[in-house]
Amino acid sequence: MRKTDKKIDQQLTGVLTQFCEQTCKGIQGFVWLTHLVKYTNFPHSLKVVCVFDTNKNLELFMQDKRHITLATQIESTLKGADVRVSNMMDHVLYDTEENCATQHSGQWDKRLAYSA
Numbered sequence: 001m002r003k004t005d006k007k008i009d010q011q012l013t014g015v016l017t018q019f020c021e022q023t024c025k026g027i028q029g030f031v032w033l034t035h036l037v038k039y040t041n042f043p044h045s046l047k048v049v050c051v052f053d054t055n056k057n058l059e060l061f062m063q064d065k066r067h068i069t070l071a072t073q074i075e076s077t078l079k080g081a082d083v084r085v086s087n088m089m090d091h092v093l094y095d096t097e098e099n100c101a102t103q104h105s106g107q108w109d110k111r112l113a114y115s116a
Contacts, residue, residue, distance in 0.1 A: 001039065002039070005039040005042075008039065008042065009039075012035050012037070012078075015080065016033060016035055016048065016074075018077075019073070020032065023070075024050075027061065027066070027070075028057055028060070028061070029052040029054060029058065029060075030050065030051075030052055030053075030057075030061075031051050031053050031097060032051050033049060033050045033051060034048075034049050034051075034112070035048050035049070036049065044085070046083070047091055047092075047093055048074055048091060048092050049092075049093045049094075049095055049112065050092060050094050050095070051097060052095070052096045052097070053098065054096055054098045055096050055098050055099065057096075058094055058095075058096050061094075062094070067092070067094065068089070070092070071088045071089050071091075071092045072088065074092060075088035095111070099111075
């Protein structure tokens with residue numbers, strides 16, 4: 001990773017961590033989020049992965065269409081860090097700890113490698 005890539009990654013980590021701490025606490029079943037990016041194609045390759053505890057909680061979240069609001073909030077947060085993408089809905093992925101445990105034995109590094 002180049003020095004400029006590291007700087008961008010630190011910035012993304014900072015704003016997304018702050019976003020998560022301020023915004024996501026009230027979302028039932030929401031556990032954490034992370035980001036994936038290939039810096040040779042940044043910001044187009046950026047993916048924000050929102051992780052829920054169970055499939056049921058994720059299903060309820062999606063049924064209530066709260067994912068649209070969350071994507072808009074993430075987009076606003078990233079714009080504040082001067083990161084712009086054309087359609088944030090294409091850059092937000094959802095997953096569950098339940099699926100990771102079942103499909104990848106809880107090994108998030110392997111699971112996220114498929115999402116990148």
